[in-house]
Amino acid sequence: MHELGIVFEVVKVVEQVAVVQNLPAVDTIVLQVGELCGVIPVYLDECWPAAIDKKPYFKNTKLKLDVVPGMAKCRNCGEVFNVIAYEGYCPKCNSFDKDLLSGREFMIKEILVPEDENVEEESAQSATTDSTDSTQSKGE
C-alpha cells in the first residue's frame, strides 16, 4: 500500500514546516487529493494513525482530505463530465477523447494550528442561531 509511504512523506514535510515556522502544534493538515492522482483517500485516512504513531508532536493532529473530482472535457462534443463516474467515456457522445481538467492534484493545501477553543465554540453557536433566524424570513 503506497498510501502509507505518502502519509509518512506528508508528516515529514509538515514537520519541516513546523520547525521553520516555529509552530507550537498542528491541529489539522488539509490535503488536496485529486480523484485521478492514484491515491485512495480512504487508505490515507487508515494510514494516518500508523504514520503519527511515534510522533508525539502530531498526537492531536487530524488529517482532512479535500477530494478534487476528476473532471474532463470531451474533445468531440465539449461535454464536461466526471471521469470516474463515466469510466472515462463521454456520457453524451461516448467518445474516449478528452482533456483532463482536474483530479490529478496531490498537495498539502493547509496546515492549521490550534486556535483558542472558546472562541471557536462561540462562533459556531452564533452561526447556528443565525441560520435558524434566516429560515423564518419570507421570500427573496
Ligand SMILES: [Zn+2]
Ligand atoms: Zn462527447
